Amino acid sequence: MWQVYALAILMIVGSLVAVHTRYLLSAVISLAVVGLALCVAFLYLQAPDCAITQIVVEVLALIILIRATGVERDMTEIKDKKEIFAYEAVGIFIIAFAFFAFRALSYLPEFGHPVMKVSQEYIRKGLEQTGSANLVTSVLLDFRAYDTLGEATVLFTAILGAIIVLREVGRKKK
Amino acid sequence: MNPLKNAEKGMTIIVKTIAKFIVPPIILFGVYMILHGHLTPGGGFPGGVIMASAFILLTLAFGKEVASQKLRRSTASLLESTGALIFLSLALLGIVVGGWFFLNFLPKGHPLKILSAGFIPLANIGIGIKVGGGIFAVFLTLAIFRVFPKK
Numbered sequence: 371m372w373q374v375y376a377l378a379i380l381m382i383v384g385s386l387v388a389v390h391t392r393y394l395l396s397a398v399i400s401l402a403v404v405g406l407a408l409c410v411a412f413l414y415l416q417a418p419d420c421a422i423t424q425i426v427v428e429v430l431a432l433i434i435l436i437r438a439t440g441v442e443r444d445m446t447e448i449k450d451k452k453e454i455f456a457y458e459a460v461g462i463f464i465i466a467f468a469f470f471a472f473r474a475l476s477y478l479p480e481f482g483h484p485v486m487k488v489s490q491e492y493i494r495k496g497l498e499q500t501g502s503a504n505l506v507t508s509v510l511l512d513f514r515a516y517d518t519l520g521e522a523t524v525l526f527t528a529i530l531g532a533i534i535v536l537r538e539v540g541r542k543k544k
Numbered sequence: 545m546n547p548l549k550n551a552e553k554g555m556t557i558i559v560k561t562i563a564k565f566i567v568p569p570i571i572l573f574g575v576y577m578i579l580h581g582h583l584t585p586g587g588g589f590p591g592g593v594i595m596a597s598a599f600i601l602l603t604l605a606f607g608k609e610v611a612s613q614k615l616r617r618s619t620a621s622l623l624e625s626t627g628a629l630i631f632l633s634l635a636l637l638g639i640v641v642g643g644w645f646f647l648n649f650l651p652k653g654h655p656l657k658i659l660s661a662g663f664i665p666l667a668n669i670g671i672g673i674k675v676g677g678g679i680f681a682v683f684l685t686l687a688i689f690r691v692f693p694k695k
Contacts, residue, residue: 373680384597394554394580419586419587420588421585422577422585422590423589423590423593424662425594425635426590426593426594426597427590429597430593430596430597430600430683432677433600433604433683434683434686435595436571437687477597480608491624497595497655500652500661500662500664501652501653501654501655501660501661501662501664502583502655502657502660502661502664503582503583503584503656503660503661504581504582504583504584504585504586504587506585506587507581507582507587507661507664507668507692508582508661508664510587511582511663511664511667512588512646512648512662515635515646515667516645516646517633518667518671519631519635519646522628522631522671522674525674525675525678526624526678527554528680529624529678529679532685532686533621533681533682533685534686536686
């Protein structure tokens with residue numbers, strides 16, 4: 371289990387570097403480190419479906435961020451002064467969050483031992499009710515197919531919006 | 545037109561040669577992942593993204609003109625809409641056949657066979673077409689549109 375915690379620390383370091391680095395390309399690469407560490411963490415937690423989706427989407431997002439948005443040409447440094455107030459606000463929020471979350475977190479079930487009744491029913495009856503050997507697919511496309519339909523609608527709308535906003539045809543010439 | 549000879553567009557000849565060999569296995573792997581989504585880890589979403597990534601590799605290696613000859617953006621948008629309609633019509637067919645939205649109306653078959661799990665493989669195919677076409681269309685849109693003006 372210590373590997374997962376090490377990967378979580380690596381992800382936190384990667385996100386901090388992505389936020390605080392001066393170069394846009396370094397920020398994108400650090401973001402990719404976060405995603406790949408999450409993928410390996412999924413493998414340690416025995417979730418190959420999530421790992422496959424994570425690595426495929428992460429690589430694609432990295433390509434789009436580097437190539438399509440022109441990060442490799444935008445190497446300008448960020449020259450603003452560092453804001454002291456932001457660090458103070460973050461510190462105050464972390465202290466407040468830890469104070470209020472301490473009691474709630476102590477009541478959580480042990481890591482890896484869920485107490486969910488519904489999912490246990492899915493695991494027991496998934497194969498005989500849907501005939502799908504992959505339990506994740508049987509949950510995604512049979513038990514929770516509404517969820518998948520909504521997710522597909524969200525993706526469709528997002529792609530539609532991107533294509534409409536960034537269109538070439540019908541744009542007014544300046 | 546042989547894309548390998550056209551040296552101006554895209555990347556170097558090393559990248560082009562490797563891409564020419566590796567694009568068909570990537571598409572095959574995407575098809576495998578979609579068709580075996582109900583048996584092994586994977587499914588429609590990662591399979592579709594893998595197939596889209598093969599075309600994105602073509603775009604990066606050979607330039608967007610060659611990739612647009614293989615799969616145009618309007619075709620990719622059409623594929624996305626078709627996949628979404630396949631998924632939605634499967635859900636609506638449940639109402640027609642059995643009275644419930646998203647009813648798994650096809651026979652379950654024998655577990656661990658490729659023809660099993662009712663309409664789940666068909667839904668996986670629909671989602672794979674939808675995600676693959678959509679991701680490639682949005683990549684082409686983002687790659688053609690230039691946020692930063694050329695100097």
